[in-house]
Amino acid sequence: MKERNLLYFITALVASILLLISILARTQAWFNINDYGQLAIPTIHYLLIPVALLWVGWYFEVDGLLLSAAVILSIVFGFQLNNWGLLNNDPYIVSRYAPMVKTVYVLGLVLNLGTFVLAFFTYVKSSLSLKQD
Known part of the structure; x- marks a missing residue:
């Protein structure tokens, strides 16, 4: 079996968690x-293409797909x-839903930031490793 990049796999996994x-x-x-939902977390169609690009790029070891997914995720x-x-509470949030909406917003923000930085x-x-070889 072919050995693939573990860091690339972790990036695709974090993006998949954000999609889930x-x-x-x-x-x-x-x-x-x-x-509230559309304000709290990006919708599925914004995340589906980068996740697909990351998994296909990881499987075929294409760095261009990684870069394009990173650019899309930075725009998102x-x-x-x-x-x-x-x-x-700039848009007023009903107190019954405020903890969940804010938690999902922060979690989505952190996962999105982590994914595109990674x-x-x-x-x-x-x-850089290709240039050294």
Whole structure:
């Protein structure tokens, strides 16, 4: 069996966890109330393409797919930062749903940041190792 890049695998795994949290958030009662769900976490179609790019790129060991997924995820991170007011009740959140909405927002923000930083780091590390060989 062929040995693949472990850091690339971890990046794809973290992106998949972010996608799963996005899918699970859609099943919650608060998701469609006042668009809390769309403010709290990126929707599935924003995350599906980068996750697919990461897994295909990991399997075939293509660094270009890693870089393109990292760029897409950094743009999604920028879109998610536009909803920063969610943490200080800028759009008023019903107190019954506030802890869950804010927790999902912070978790999504941290996972998104971690994914694209890890993806850029993996790309730079793999491109430097190719230059040394």
